[in-house]
Amino acid sequence: MFQVLSCLCIPTLLTFPSLADSPIQVYNLIMSQVRLLANLQTLDTQLDNIRHRLTEIDAALSDHSAVRKAAARAEKAAAALTAARLALKRAEQEVQTQQDKIDRNQQALYGGGKSPKQLEELQMESGALARHLETLEERQLEALIASEEAEVADQAAQENLASTKSQAAAENTDLSKEQQQLMTEQAALEEQREAATAGITTDLITEYERLRKARLGLAVAPVKDGACTACGAELTAAQAQAARSPSKITNCVVCGRIVHG
Numbered sequence: 001m002f003q004v005l006s007c008l009c010i011p012t013l014l015t016f017p018s019l020a021d022s023p024i025q026v027y028n029l030i031m032s033q034v035r036l037l038a039n040l041q042t043l044d045t046q047l048d049n050i051r052h053r054l055t056e057i058d059a060a061l062s063d064h065s066a067v068r069k070a071a072a073r074a075e076k077a078a079a080a081l082t083a084a085r086l087a088l089k090r091a092e093q094e095v096q097t098q099q100d101k102i103d104r105n106q107q108a109l110y111g112g113g114k115s116p117k118q119l120e121e122l123q124m125e126s127g128a129l130a131r132h133l134e135t136l137e138e139r140q141l142e143a144l145i146a147s148e149e150a151e152v153a154d155q156a157a158q159e160n161l162a163s164t165k166s167q168a169a170a171e172n173t174d175l176s177k178e179q180q181q182l183m184t185e186q187a188a189l190e191e192q193r194e195a196a197t198a199g200i201t202t203d204l205i206t207e208y209e210r211l212r213k214a215r216l217g218l219a220v221a222p223v224k225d226g227a228c229t230a231c232g233a234e235l236t237a238a239q240a241q242a243a244r245s246p247s248k249i250t251n252c253v254v255c256g257r258i259v260h261g
């Protein structure tokens with residue numbers, strides 16, 4: 001009973017036959033304003049999401065850091081392998097040089113025609129040469145192990161670079177495809193948006209845009225279970241009823257957004 005009385009606008013206006021045309025037009029206009037604003041908000045939310053995703057895609061497409069990092073690691077591993085192979089070659093040469101010295105010592109030792117003193121000296125030298133050969137051979141073995149490890153690391157880094165490159169290429173193909181689809185969708189939505197704004201008054205559009213800027217892109221929010229779905233504020237019975245009325249522009253008392261439904 002009381003609820004009927006509180007529905008002021010429409011029944012009151014319709015009770016004056018002489019003014020019926022004008023109020024009905026006003027009613028239709030206001031009704032369509034609420035509906036059009038809600039529709040506009042839906043389109044803008046979709047457009048915002050698309051723009052956000054397009055920005056992410058742009059950033060992802062221009063981000064070559066994964067490939068760059070893998071390439072740097074591969075380059076470092078290749079340089080380490082070159083250095084390890086060089087060190088091994090040097091160690092092998094040192095062993096060979098020492099071996100040659102030992103051979104010469106042995107030839108002199110067993111060649112004959114030496115005094116006992118010379119033989120003693122050659123014998124001592126032989127011992128020293130053999131001890132140093134052991135050290136050099138140990139170094140050679142270490143260099144060989146280091147070289148083999150560097151080879152394994154280099155192969156892993158090269159494989160990682162190849163797979164990172166192919167993964168990036170596949171991702172970029174997917175992203176470019178998504179980008180194209182979104183841009184097509186965006187163009188269609190922008191056309192719909194233009195049509196949607198055509199029927200809304202300039203003042204309301206200005207208010208709507210102001211709210212969008214001030215309220216994280218959301219100017220119009222539906223009411224659910226008696227509360228503003230944007231901020232969660234509970235509406236009083238009168239506010240909820242006003243929000244249900246297609247003939248009124250109702251703002252949430254807490255967040256200020258236009259609430260409806």
Ligand SMILES: [Zn+2]
Pocket residue numbers: 228229230231232233252253254255256257
């Ligand atoms: Zn609210």
